[in-house]
Amino acid sequence: GEDVEQSLFLSVREGDSSVINCTYTDSSSTYLYWYKQEPGAGLQLLTYIFSNMDMKQDQRLTVLLNKKDKHLSLRIADTQTGDSAIYFCAETPYSSASKIIFGSGTRLSIRP
Amino acid sequence: GAVVSQHPSWVICKSGTSVKIECRSLDFQATTMFWYRQFPKQSLMLMATSNEGSKATYEQGVEKDKFLINHASLTLSTLTVTSAHPEDSSFYICSARPPGVNSPLHFGNGTRLTVT
Numbered sequence: 001g002e003d004v005e006q007s008l009f010l011s012v013r014e015g016d017s018s019v020i021n022c023t024y025t026d027s028s029s030t031y032l033y034w035y036k037q038e039p040g041a042g043l044q045l046l047t048y049i050f051s052n053m054d055m056k057q058d059q060r061l062t063v064l065l066n067k068k069d070k071h072l073s074l075r076i077a078d079t080q081t082g083d084s085a086i087y088f089c090a091e092t093p094y095s096s097a098s099k100i101i102f103g104s105g106t107r108l109s110i111r112p
Numbered sequence: 113g114a115v116v117s118q119h120p121s122w123v124i125c126k127s128g129t130s131v132k133i134e135c136r137s138l139d140f141q142a143t144t145m146f147w148y149r150q151f152p153k154q155s156l157m158l159m160a161t162s163n164e165g166s167k168a169t170y171e172q173g174v175e176k177d178k179f180l181i182n183h184a185s186l187t188l189s190t191l192t193v194t195s196a197h198p199e200d201s202s203f204y205i206c207s208a209r210p211p212g213v214n215s216p217l218h219f220g221n222g223t224r225l226t227v228t
Contacts, residue, residue: 042118088155104154
């Protein structure tokens, strides 16, 4: 079946890098996404990567995709207090382009 | 970039009343929109797929008579929670996908519904 898993919590010191990890089971995934959800708000698309890419960088964000291990990571450089949020990993399976499967979300907290 | 607008942001209603939530795609046309429900500290649960000009497709376990979906135009989908009860209190989020092969989903800001 199709499943996306990620750890529930991550605590990082301000200024350090945050690395949020995600694993998925569908080897035919087309797009893999990272969304950010701040308290009481909807989901904000941070970045996404097509499954034929290995890496994508956008300012402080770096996405790494290891297709062999079905592992996706999001690295946030120079983590700031405004980065505190829940980060959701998601995938669109090739079998259904209209369907998106979310992980449970990783709550990132920043300590001074 | 693509924007999805959701209204209202929050609503409080009494048990037994109905509440309508709107989802609009502001700068693109969406033949399909999606409605999710999110429980506290949990991920999103897909409730239904809203199809312009035809009936919505509901996920297993979602009561179609309870959660009425209408996709009246290419930029508007509405979710009506009928005869609301306290257990319907939740965070409801819509999303839409701009045209283009495998374009990413964009989400509204969500509606927090509290039923008293």
